[in-house]
Amino acid sequence: MRDRTAVVGIGTTEFAKQLESSERRLALEAIAAALDDAGIAPGEVDGMSCYSMESTEEIDVARNLGFGDVTYFGKVPYGGGAGCGVVGQAAMAVAAGQCSVAVAWRSRKRGARTSRPWAGVAQRVGGDQQRWTRPYGLLRPVDEIAVLTRRYMHTYGATRDHLANVALAARRHANANPAATMGHKVMTREDYLAARWISEPLCLFDNCLETDGACAVVITSAERARDLPQPPALIHSWAQSLPAQHQTMTNFFCDDPLRGPAWACADKLWSLSEVGPADVDVAQLYDAFSPLVLLSLEGYGFCERGEGGPFTDDGGIELGGRLPVNTSGGGMSEAYLHGFNLVVEAVRQVRGSSTNQVPDAEFSLVTSGEGVPTGAILFRRDG
Amino acid sequence: MHEGMLLPELDEESAPFFAYAAAGELRVQRCASCGTRRVPPRPMCHVCTSTDVEWELLSGRGRVWSFAIPHPPLLPAYAEVAPYNVVVVEAEEDPTIRFVGNLVLSADGPLDEVDPSSIRIGEAVRVVFSSPVDDGQGAVVLPRWVRDA
Numbered sequence: 412m413r414d415r416t417a418v419v420g421i422g423t424t425e426f427a428k429q430l431e432s433s434e435r436r437l438a439l440e441a442i443a444a445a446l447d448d449a450g451i452a453p454g455e456v457d458g459m460s461c462y463s464m465e466s467t468e469e470i471d472v473a474r475n476l477g478f479g480d481v482t483y484f485g486k487v488p489y490g491g492g493a494g495c496g497v498v499g500q501a502a503m504a505v506a507a508g509q510c511s512v513a514v515a516w517r518s519r520k521r522g523a524r525t526s527r528p529w530a531g532v533a534q535r536v537g538g539d540q541q542r543w544t545r546p547y548g549l550l551r552p553v554d555e556i557a558v559l560t561r562r563y564m565h566t567y568g569a570t571r572d573h574l575a576n577v578a579l580a581a582r583r584h585a586n587a588n589p590a591a592t593m594g595h596k597v598m599t600r601e602d603y604l605a606a607r608w609i610s611e612p613l614c615l616f617d618n619c620l621e622t623d624g625a626c627a628v629v630i631t632s633a634e635r636a637r638d639l640p641q642p643p644a645l646i647h648s649w650a651q652s653l654p655a656q657h658q659t660m661t662n663f664f665c666d667d668p669l670r671g672p673a674w675a676c677a678d679k680l681w682s683l684s685e686v687g688p689a690d691v692d693v694a695q696l697y698d699a700f701s702p703l704v705l706l707s708l709e710g711y712g713f714c715e716r717g718e719g720g721p722f723t724d725d726g727g728i729e730l731g732g733r734l735p736v737n738t739s740g741g742g743m744s745e746a747y748l749h750g751f752n753l754v755v756e757a758v759r760q761v762r763g764s765s766t767n768q769v770p771d772a773e774f775s776l777v778t779s780g781e782g783v784p785t786g787a788i789l790f791r792r793d794g
Numbered sequence: 795m796h797e798g799m800l801l802p803e804l805d806e807e808s809a810p811f812f813a814y815a816a817a818g819e820l821r822v823q824r825c826a827s828c829g830t831r832r833v834p835p836r837p838m839c840h841v842c843t844s845t846d847v848e849w850e851l852l853s854g855r856g857r858v859w860s861f862a863i864p865h866p867p868l869l870p871a872y873a874e875v876a877p878y879n880v881v882v883v884e885a886e887e888d889p890t891i892r893f894v895g896n897l898v899l900s901a902d903g904p905l906d907e908v909d910p911s912s913i914r915i916g917e918a919v920r921v922v923f924s925s926p927v928d929d930g931q932g933a934v935v936l937p938r939w940v941r942d943a
Contacts, residue, residue: 534800534801534929534931535800535801535802535803535929535931536800536801536802536803537802537803537805539834539836542802542803542808542834543802543833543834543893543894544880544894545800545802546799546800546801546802546936547880547894547895547896547905547936548864548868548872548878548880548896548905549862549864549880549894550800550864550868550869550872551864551868554862554864554880557862557863557864558860558861558862558880558882559860561860561861561862561915562859562860562882562915565860565915607865608863608865608877609864609865610862610863610864610865611862611863611864611865611877611910612862656840658834661894663859663860663882663892663894664833664834664890664891664892665890666890
């Protein structure tokens with residue numbers, strides 16, 4: 412299905428720590444904006460794709476927006492790992508003829524402390540991910556990633572300065588993006604190093620934001636895309652991976668826990684592409700936690716294994732660097748919507764409309780969560 | 795060990811592990827057909843699809859593979875003792891067999907008993923077992939780890 416489908420519309424709500432609107436209203440607002448951007452009437456939508464963690468329901472979204480008869484609908488699991496699969500599966504449905512215009516979205520309210528999953532854990536914990544870890548105080552996603560990060564630093568010599576490079580690049584990009592919730596706040600390396608610990612070796616600024624907001628995209632055929640108002644973001648290739656013997660988040664029980672789902676996803680992605688990592692102009696790498704960016708740089712082949720830290724030195728992942736990463740500010744400084752704002756920014760880069768535009772960007776990569784079953788999309792500018 | 799700690803929900807696959815722990819033994823599930831070890835325990839062998847299992851007794855010795863030091867915000871019972879350590883220990887018999895736990899000075903000691911700055915990846919540890927913890931749903935014994943001098 413290489414280059415046969417495209418994202419033709421993008422829509423976002425306001426992003427904030429706390430918004431009045433419900434997740435339902437935010438979803439409707441973002442999808443309506445994406446369809447308006449695409450120049451496609453809601454009645455033409457016949458495909459729907461969302462995260463399994465999405466609280467808004469297909470029937471509700473379709474009825475409110477006035478969709479036609481929907482002939483494809485599907486969901487992708489694993490939270491932050493889902494985003495690229497949500498878009499990719501919708502595109503696959505378009506390419507296969509199961510629908511002609513699909514919308515994909517994520518609406519999420521997480522600003523309120525009570526909305527966080529670890530706020531209300533029962534006394535007994537079950538399931539392979541939690542039973543063997545939670546009783547000992549490995550309670551939050553950040554604790555799970557802290558364990559992997561310390562092992563990574565020990566194995567490869569990565570430092571807190573490398574993690575700081577990720578946080579600082581995101582913040583500098585956000586400072587130029589009026590939609591970024593942290594856009595007005597400057598962060599220095601001293602600020603990073605002085606921040607309180609959350610789970611050593613990770614501090615406050617190694618964590619993504621908690622945000623209320625929604626994003627949506629519209630997908631249709633490349634042929635149709637060429638008659639629409641926006642420059643098409645062709646889906647050159649996409650992939651998902653749930654690697655052999657993987658356990659989500661607490662992946663400590665395998666031969667090589669530092670080799671995460673990104674590696675298998677990258678193998679599939681590049682096998683379906685006409686180009687390789689060296690041809691990518693700009694990347695949005697899932698950043699719930701700063702070390703995931705280092706792991707993704709390695710997994711997707713931008714550097715050798717263990718070289719993710721040094722790759723970020725000397726502005727390596729900032730605008731003008733080796734590979735500009737998370738140019739909207741990403742999950743750490745724009746908004747954290749399970750990585751779906753990264754998809755929107757990847758499309759903007761191909762359109763030429765980012766607030767941190769990489770000149771003449773042709774290939775724009777976006778990835779979903781590392782540490783969980785994941786996905787990736789390589790967008791291509793048309794012509 | 796303290797009031798408000800989360801306890802594991804026991805099911806068909808996990809119950810034997812904690813029953814052996816209550817008897818003072820660290821055991822790992824192994825396929826009775828082909829011998830492949832698996833952690834966490836689960837119903838089927840990924841090598842031969844057998845559902846027959848046996849439980850192999852381990853020496854209880856291992857090394858710290860990695861660790862985290864959580865700070866608040868945390869569940870209240872854990873926030874009270876934060877910062878504390880959570881270690882991942884690799885078993886002496888097979889470094890890919892790993893257990894999550896706490897490094898303590900005594901079998902029933904609090905989670906923050908060891909100075910976090912003294913913990914090192916690679917240091918030798920051995921298993922000890924807590925006293926039974928009962929939340930009204932049945933007592934559970936948890937494996938814990940002390941330095942193996």
